[in-house]
Amino acid sequence: MQGLDLEYMLGLVPVILGYVPLTLGMAAAAMVLALVLAALLAVERVFRVAWLDWAVVLFISFFRGTPLLVQLFLFYYGLPQVLSVLTSIDGVTAAIMGLTLHFSAYMAETIRAAILGVDRSQWEAAQSIGMTQSQMMRRIILPQAARVAAPTLVNYFIDMIKGTSLAFTLGVTEMMGAAQKEAAGSFLYFEAFLVVALIYWAMVELLSQGQAWLETQLNKAYAR
Amino acid sequence: MISIRGLSKSFNGTAVLDGIDLDIAAGERVVVIGPSGTGKSTLLRSLNFLDRPEEGLIRIGDVMLDAADASNAEILALRRRTAFVFQNYALFANRTAKENIMEALVTVQGVPKPDAERRALDVLAETGLADKADSYPASLSGGQQQRVGIGRAMALGAELMLFDEPTSALDPEWVGEVLDLMRRVAEHRQTMLIVTHEMQFAREIADRVLFMEGGRIVEQGPPEQIFGAPRDPRLQRFLKRLSQ
Numbered sequence: 452m453q454g455l456d457l458e459y460m461l462g463l464v465p466v467i468l469g470y471v472p473l474t475l476g477m478a479a480a481a482m483v484l485a486l487v488l489a490a491l492l493a494v495e496r497v498f499r500v501a502w503l504d505w506a507v508v509l510f511i512s513f514f515r516g517t518p519l520l521v522q523l524f525l526f527y528y529g530l531p532q533v534l535s536v537l538t539s540i541d542g543v544t545a546a547i548m549g550l551t552l553h554f555s556a557y558m559a560e561t562i563r564a565a566i567l568g569v570d571r572s573q574w575e576a577a578q579s580i581g582m583t584q585s586q587m588m589r590r591i592i593l594p595q596a597a598r599v600a601a602p603t604l605v606n607y608f609i610d611m612i613k614g615t616s617l618a619f620t621l622g623v624t625e626m627m628g629a630a631q632k633e634a635a636g637s638f639l640y641f642e643a644f645l646v647v648a649l650i651y652w653a654m655v656e657l658l659s660q661g662q663a664w665l666e667t668q669l670n671k672a673y674a675r
Numbered sequence: 676m677i678s679i680r681g682l683s684k685s686f687n688g689t690a691v692l693d694g695i696d697l698d699i700a701a702g703e704r705v706v707v708i709g710p711s712g713t714g715k716s717t718l719l720r721s722l723n724f725l726d727r728p729e730e731g732l733i734r735i736g737d738v739m740l741d742a743a744d745a746s747n748a749e750i751l752a753l754r755r756r757t758a759f760v761f762q763n764y765a766l767f768a769n770r771t772a773k774e775n776i777m778e779a780l781v782t783v784q785g786v787p788k789p790d791a792e793r794r795a796l797d798v799l800a801e802t803g804l805a806d807k808a809d810s811y812p813a814s815l816s817g818g819q820q821q822r823v824g825i826g827r828a829m830a831l832g833a834e835l836m837l838f839d840e841p842t843s844a845l846d847p848e849w850v851g852e853v854l855d856l857m858r859r860v861a862e863h864r865q866t867m868l869i870v871t872h873e874m875q876f877a878r879e880i881a882d883r884v885l886f887m888e889g890g891r892i893v894e895q896g897p898p899e900q901i902f903g904a905p906r907d908p909r910l911q912r913f914l915k916r917l918s919q
Contacts, residue, residue: 572761
């Protein structure tokens with residue numbers, strides 16, 4: 452076995468780091484969209500709007516029940532054959548769409564459970580002062596549910612960051628794609644992918660620090 | 676002026692409220708007493724639609740609704756004429772004491788924030804909790820939380836304040852301060868409907884006492900009559916049990 456070509460690896464780091472904004476950008480965009488969608492899905496599941504409920508149940512079931520990679524291929528390679536509007540969709544957009552839909556299904560269940568965990572007294576107090584349902588949800592129930600759901604949601608964000616590497620399979624040159632290209636020239640596959648792995652790892656570690664900070668912030672109101 | 680006619684509600688086929696008729700004059704303080712499970716709390720909760728009555732007419736000020744087919748808009752209007760004080764305080768856990776009081780003013784009544792804040796600080800001063808304005812409920816004692824709960828209800832300027840056993844969940848050491856605050860509320864000639872087991876307090880604060888059993892108002896009158904010369908045998912039995 453040959454030793455690692457450390458010099459090559461060090462030289463590769465700035466190249467791969469150059470793709471971090473794209474990776475984080477895709478993950479952040481998908482996270483924001485997924486949070487909004489998941490909150491809507493969760494609220495629907497809590498209130499069970501009659502004509503909508505079965506559609507939401509089906510949506511969640513499908514996107515939890517099929518692999519992300521299969522969903523991405525369906526969107527990027529499959530749908531444009533059926534819907535001509537989508538022919539112009541690029542890999543980045545398709546990846547963001549896929550990540551959004553996939554993770555919103557998981558996050559909806561997390562948020563739903565958190566909403567149902569908010570104490571009954573909070574709902575009654577909001578109703579008693581004459582709040583509308585949407586005021587009650589926005590100002591009282593969802594903020595309290597967010598605190599409970601936050602650790603799990605951050606875990607999904609971490610999964611999402613790692614999930615962006617699948618955009619590579621849609622022809623997007625992100626961290627993984629860049630490493631692949633570099634390695635194809637140098638034949639140093641192990642070094643190239645190790646650099647990618649280490650950079651992912653470092654990003655997730657940094658995020659975990661942020662997670663701890665966020666939890667402290669969210670728990671401030673509940674300290675005795 | 677509050678008027679209730681034929682208010683009825685049942686849980687699983689058992690009538691909890693059995694055609695309640697009740698008029699309350701502006702500024703009147705009415706205390707509801709009676710054994711557990713006789714519909715006292717349900718009566719209060721029905722007036723706020725926390726429990727939905729099946730039948731009956733409710734009129735509070737200019738809002739009048741028929742429970743059988745009340746619309747969401749009517750229910751909101753009714754809730755905005757009433758203020759509710761809960762047994763378990765039910766303060767918003769994600770809001771400070773001050774924000775708990777401001778919440779309804781800003782969100783529901785549309786009061787500008789600076790005005791709402793001034794009002795909240797005034798109310799907190801009146802409840803003796805000026806120094807707790809920025810404390811979250813979790814860091815307050817039970818008595819303090821309930822005083823904020825009463826403050827939240829006071830700030831609404833509601834036509835009717837409903838108190839659902841406000842001292843029942845409190846450690847004995849905190850009961851006195853909450854009752855003191857309720858006396859102060861009463862001094863403002865606030866219309867109050869109070870469910871309580873504090874008979875001494877009822878005797879002292881009430882203009883009228885209602886005795887409920889089996890979902891009905893069995894006997895009512897001024898406290899001297901209810902406590903001094905009860906007529907209905909069920910009320911006599913209830914008072915006798917209490918004094919034992």
